[in-house]
Amino acid sequence: MTKYTHPHGHVFYRKMGFARPKISHGEGIYLFDDTGKRYIDGSGGAIVVNVGHGRSRIANVIAQQTQTVAYAHPTMFTSEPAERFSEALAPIVPIPDARFFYMSSGSEVVEGAIKLARQIQMARGENGRTLTISRWRSYHGLSFGALAASGRPGFRQPYLGMIHDVPHIEPPYPYRESISGVEAANRLEQAILQYGAANISAFIAEPISGASMGAVIPPDGYWPRVRQICDQYGILLIADEVLVGMGRTGKWWGINHWDVQPDILVSSKGLAGGYWPLGAIAAKGEDVALIHDKLGDFSHGGTFSHHAVGTAVGLEVLRIIQEEKLVENAAVVGEYLGQKLHHTFSEHPHIGDIRGRGLFWGLELVQDRESKAPFHAARHLAPDIWKRAFEMGLIVYYSQGCIDGVNGDVLMLGPPLIARREDVDEMVGMLETAVNAELQI
Ligand SMILES: Cc1ncc(COP(=O)(O)O)c(C=O)c1O
Structure with a gap:
């Protein structure tokens, strides 16, 4: 019988092959793993963390x-x-x-x-x-x-x-x-x-x-x-x-x-x-x-x-x-996030759509902007960009199947509602690097 040894002792998670880092602590928009690596929580996990981490x-x-x-x-x-x-x-x-x-x-x-x-x-x-x-x-x-x-x-x-x-x-x-x-x-x-x-x-x-x-x-x-x-x-x-x-x-x-x-x-x-x-x-x-x-x-x-x-x-x-007027902050900083995403990605050859409101935005990835043809699902583009961003210390959220349940890659940002403009600049900059690195642009 095969013994399940990989990778987290007696725990098993949904994505079974992914050896995840061990979380140490959080502070504001940041998470830190037990090696001291810092992550910007650009999606508040699964769009959860709205008032930030580590609130005493x-x-x-x-x-x-x-x-x-x-x-x-x-x-x-x-x-x-x-x-x-x-x-x-x-x-x-x-x-x-x-x-x-x-x-x-x-x-x-x-x-x-x-x-x-x-x-x-x-x-x-x-x-x-x-x-x-x-x-x-x-x-x-x-x-x-x-x-x-x-x-x-x-x-x-x-x-x-x-x-x-x-x-x-x-x-x-x-x-x-x-x-x-x-x-x-x-x-x-x-x-x-x-x-x-x-x-x-x-x-x-x-x-x-x-x-x-x-x-x-x-x-x-x-x-x-x-x-x-x-x-x-x-x-x-x-x-x-x-x-x-x-x-x-x-x-x-x-x-x-x-x-x-x-x-x-x-x-x-x-x-x-x-x-x-x-x-x-x-x-x-x-x-x-x-x-x-x-x-x-x-x-x-x-x-x-x-x-x-x-x-x-x-x-x-x-x-x-x-x-802390965080709904208002989500509206104001969210508008800035939208502008920043448009500024960064509106001419990008593989970003077909930029959509969202407040501090919740999605980028739909396409092979070709003209035809809006998606990448083949088996290319795993969104998960691979997610992985690159994660390795760089940026957490985003992603989905595959937005077009027909199978095809259609989308990346999402949904940072804590305490995010400031400078945080947005850093997140979008890192996301651009991750997208371009994965697409070899
Ligand atoms: C709109 C919506 N409804 C329900 C759920 C299910 O929530 P949970 O994962 O806490 O069961 C989710 C989770 O992502 C969601 O986005």
């Missing part, structure tokens, strides 16, 4: 709350941090009289939101509504329910037959498809008519496409028309703000770039800035009341839901974002 005030909150009480089961107790965090979040989410349900990850809140939508429909007497429509090349997580919603063929493929088959529609993709936002949104209506409105509970989508497509901004007419369609057919709109929420795009929420309110919003990643595994589902007070009136309880939960330390951390992260 968050460490103090964790210590204090842990000493006071770390855990009490949510079916038996509420806690001061859970209630205070919710009170602070309510005015900033685009949901009237918002109520919050906390879990530990993006996947969990996505599944919770899908269940919540279903139960709102049941409470309305719409018992036949079980389906959730989502989009191809979306990412909503890898647990079975979230994977069913996710539109990444590569992640779904090993589990086909095990995951629930939900309808997916094509996402807007202005670089490769010049249709209006209304036309792109009308695909939702087509799917509703195809599957029957009476069978559909919700539509879930990322307001700005995140990890799979790399910061694709839909045309302006898209979200208002989606809202209209959902209202017309009695379908709940779930905004997956796990990646683009909490100030990342220069507004509190991605959906705030349009004058649209979802029925349910989910947040994670930046919600606790990487200091605690935390996710939140935000729902309308009236919908929560309806479930209570008609069904009694919300049929969902988890041992670690509404965690006292997690919600205390969330509250502290929110305070830091507000006190």
Whole structure:
């Protein structure tokens, strides 16, 4: 029998052949490994770290709350941090009289939101509504329910037959498809008519496409028309703000770039800035009341839901974002990042599209700018550029498959929201070096 010895002792990770350095500590926008090497965290890990690394005030909150009480089961107790965090979040989410349900990850809140939508429909007497429509090349997580919603063929493929088959529609993709936002949104209506409105509970989508497509901004007419369609057919709109929420795009929420309110919003990643595994589902007070009136309880939960330390951390992260005006910083420094990327890459022979908002930007790599032909997926261009940048001490995020689930390489920047212009200069300079080195330019 083969013994698995490589490369991390008794631990195994997702990418199994990659011998990763051992993390030592973090400070601001930097991470350091145990050899002393410095990395600029240009993507905040997986677009998570918004208030920077090494925040002692968050460490103090964790210590204090842990000493006071770390855990009490949510079916038996509420806690001061859970209630205070919710009170602070309510005015900033685009949901009237918002109520919050906390879990530990993006996947969990996505599944919770899908269940919540279903139960709102049941409470309305719409018992036949079980389906959730989502989009191809979306990412909503890898647990079975979230994977069913996710539109990444590569992640779904090993589990086909095990995951629930939900309808997916094509996402807007202005670089490769010049249709209006209304036309792109009308695909939702087509799917509703195809599957029957009476069978559909919700539509879930990322307001700005995140990890799979790399910061694709839909045309302006898209979200208002989606809202209209959902209202017309009695379908709940779930905004997956796990990646683009909490100030990342220069507004509190991605959906705030349009004058649209979802029925349910989910947040994670930046919600606790990487200091605690935390996710939140935000729902309308009236919908929560309806479930209570008609069904009694919300049929969902988890041992670690509404965690006292997690919600205390969330509250502290929110305070830091507000006190240091980090959403505003994301808008201003983000605009500079956009300009800098355009200045550096707009004539680059292999950068086809530069897109993003606030401090979340994507660069789509192409073989040829004229034809927009992608590199063959087997070339592993985005992962190889990622590796070069990592070796140089710059952390970026990447994806393959933004065009059709297989082809289409995209690199993403999403630094902590504390980043300054000089940090942007350094990051973009290093990224240019990594891209050109890999492409031998
Ligand atoms: C939009 C979106 N939803 C959900 C998830 C899943 O979150 P998690 O990895 O915390 O389960 C992600 C993760 O990247 C995401 O980007």
